[in-house]
Amino acid sequence: MKVKKKLHLWYTLTATGLKTRTIYRASAWMASFWGMVTFLIQILIWRSLLGAGARFGTTFEEMLTYLMLTQIIVFLINSSAGLQIRALVRTGDISVYLLRPINLKTLLFFDDLGKNIFQAIVVTLPICAVLAAYFGVVLPQDPLVYLYVSIMLLNGMAMLFLYRYTLGLVSFWFVENPFIEWHFQNIESIFSGAVLPLWLCPAWLAALSQYLPFRYFTYEPLALFVGKSELSVANNILIHQYIWLAALFALERLVSTRAMRKLTLQGG
Amino acid sequence: MVAVLYHLKKFFDIVPIFSHNQIKAKLEYRGALLIDSLFYILGYGTQFIILYLITDKFDAIGGWRQYEVLLLYSMTILTYTIACTLLRGPSSQLPEKIKEGHFDQSLIKPIHPLAYEIAASFSGYFLIHDILGIIFVSYSLYMLHVEMNLIKFIFLVCTILGGAMIQGGVLLLFAAVSFYILGENPLTYGFFIALRQLSESPVTIFPRIIQYLVTFIIPFAFICFYPSQYLLGKNDFLMFHPIVQFLPLPIGVIVLSVGCMVWSHGINRYQSSGN
Numbered sequence: 001m002k003v004k005k006k007l008h009l010w011y012t013l014t015a016t017g018l019k020t021r022t023i024y025r026a027s028a029w030m031a032s033f034w035g036m037v038t039f040l041i042q043i044l045i046w047r048s049l050l051g052a053g054a055r056f057g058t059t060f061e062e063m064l065t066y067l068m069l070t071q072i073i074v075f076l077i078n079s080s081a082g083l084q085i086r087a088l089v090r091t092g093d094i095s096v097y098l099l100r101p102i103n104l105k106t107l108l109f110f111d112d113l114g115k116n117i118f119q120a121i122v123v124t125l126p127i128c129a130v131l132a133a134y135f136g137v138v139l140p141q142d143p144l145v146y147l148y149v150s151i152m153l154l155n156g157m158a159m160l161f162l163y164r165y166t167l168g169l170v171s172f173w174f175v176e177n178p179f180i181e182w183h184f185q186n187i188e189s190i191f192s193g194a195v196l197p198l199w200l201c202p203a204w205l206a207a208l209s210q211y212l213p214f215r216y217f218t219y220e221p222l223a224l225f226v227g228k229s230e231l232s233v234a235n236n237i238l239i240h241q242y243i244w245l246a247a248l249f250a251l252e253r254l255v256s257t258r259a260m261r262k263l264t265l266q267g268g
Numbered sequence: 269m270v271a272v273l274y275h276l277k278k279f280f281d282i283v284p285i286f287s288h289n290q291i292k293a294k295l296e297y298r299g300a301l302l303i304d305s306l307f308y309i310l311g312y313g314t315q316f317i318i319l320y321l322i323t324d325k326f327d328a329i330g331g332w333r334q335y336e337v338l339l340l341y342s343m344t345i346l347t348y349t350i351a352c353t354l355l356r357g358p359s360s361q362l363p364e365k366i367k368e369g370h371f372d373q374s375l376i377k378p379i380h381p382l383a384y385e386i387a388a389s390f391s392g393y394f395l396i397h398d399i400l401g402i403i404f405v406s407y408s409l410y411m412l413h414v415e416m417n418l419i420k421f422i423f424l425v426c427t428i429l430g431g432a433m434i435q436g437g438v439l440l441l442f443a444a445v446s447f448y449i450l451g452e453n454p455l456t457y458g459f460f461i462a463l464r465q466l467s468e469s470p471v472t473i474f475p476r477i478i479q480y481l482v483t484f485i486i487p488f489a490f491i492c493f494y495p496s497q498y499l500l501g502k503n504d505f506l507m508f509h510p511i512v513q514f515l516p517l518p519i520g521v522i523v524l525s526v527g528c529m530v531w532s533h534g535i536n537r538y539q540s541s542g543n
Contacts, residue, residue, distance in 0.1 A: 030456060037462040041469075048473035049326045056325065176300040183311025190314050200325055 009102070010110050017114020032075075032123040039071055043131070056200060058228075063197075065137040066226045068128045070194055073218050076120035077157035081108040082168030082180035089171040094263070105256075109161055140225060148234040152221035155241040160217045162248040169252075172259040193219035199228045213244045279383040286387050305396055312345060312400055319468075330473035336500060339408035341468045343492035346401025347431030348464065351439060353398055354432075357389025358382055358531060359439035363446040363453045372540050381535055382528065414499055423498060426517045431491035433520030435464070438486060440527030447534030467491045472504055479506050487523065490516045 043064060050060040085108075088094040097104050140146070164180070171177040178184060189195050190205070192214035198206045209215045220237045223229045229237075294301050319341050323334035332340070352360070362385070365371040374381040374388075405428075414420070442455035467488040471479055482489040483506075494512045497504055505512055 031458060034456065034458040034462045037459070038465060041462070041465045041474075044474055044478075045329065045469055048330050049322070174297065174300040174303070176297050176304065178300060178304040178307050181304070181307065181311075183307045186311040186314040187307070190318060196318050196321055201321060202324075205321070 013110030014114040017111040018118050036127050061136050061138050062226050064135050066222055069222050072120055072124050075124045076116050077160050078116055079112045079161045079164040081165040085168030086171040086177045149221045149225050156217040159245055162252050166252045166255050169255045169259045172262045188214050216241050275380045275383050278379045282387045283390055287390050330470040332470040335408050335411040340492050342404035342408045344467045346405050347491055348435050349397040349401045350432035351436035353394045355436045358385035359443040360457045362443040366446045369540050427495040430516030430520030433524040434491055437523030437527035440531045444531040444534040447537045487519050490519045
């Protein structure tokens, strides 16, 4: 009974997140469209760099598949938890949210999920499907790859949420939280392989990224998908993801506890 | 003429006051300010590094070698930061102000609303971004061994001014759409950032339709692609006359004037959403 109630709550929260996106769908469509313009420009740059055939062991079709999936997955596992926490702390509305009988983290997670489903499946996927049909993509033959990639992406989603949520909690100390701005995300992007795949990066950068969580969000599963890493290392990647998940969870608990002690309400 | 001088005098009177207050407000959260500034530098620096890594690996993009491409990126960032330092208020912040009804405040001041918006959002703090842009441009020019003489230096300054005017004018134009339509402005800031990428890479790699677009419609090719060819001694003018390399400043004046006019005209269409 308890499980059923919980599942219903999660479903309701996800549906509400989805509904907010459909209500402001004009804004969501526009944001996605301009995102697609950015993406298209990136594709043209890569086409110029890679041309026909392969350069540095990478064909244009492989790169396109990688970039397109990154685009869809980034939308699918995106999290605005940090931005939402900052807004709640700034306005003082955080007090209302903390009094609710639902855990703030659960609420934000399923709200993100609802928004992401709309963004990724309703908006981004059709545009990418058109681009894929035009340019052509590469797909793996082995069904095991699909299974591993799905599990890795679910782990990546949980990791990214915990990471963004923890960064959002910094707003309890710094109201003008700089960790959730574009410039900080830029710094992450160099280690995440989202803009420049890590297999094309210098060895020192790829080695450095091994000690950070970013490459395990989307890069590792998608590198496996386009055949840039072997199925034999998939279990090893999963182990790394679980270690990072545990570390991020522990960090989030620690920061959450301290943030509640630090709580200063603005306005009312 | 007297009215213009009156508004100009008022403008220069209030800029230092607003700037002082903006810096004071920022200094309220010193820790965050320090980290924010550091991350800004690292954020722009990261984009520079990513471009460096790509051009290092592939040697060139569309026939433009590593530091030539980095010069395009640097010029785009420098001209963008200059435009933003001055025009943040009436451009990127405007749609939100209109939506919230806060723009009403600008209409009751004894100064032209555009001048008020520029003055109210101006902050010396943002000059740090411009300095970063200057460092990027200087570094790229140094690595390209460009021999600077007085004519080239004046040309560079005029190009930067022209580029800032082009970006500023387009920012104003896009933001002014919020005056004319109720609801969401389709030409958002995200759109501008997406299009700006067209000036960060050699225009030669894009299809012909985009080459026309960035030359005649949204003239981003004049920000750095055409003028930097004079500095680098290149001859890559697509299907256009080489004179295009000397046009950034006049094009900038035209685009900024159009932006200001559309923006000022838009005020008459403004309907307050109340507050």
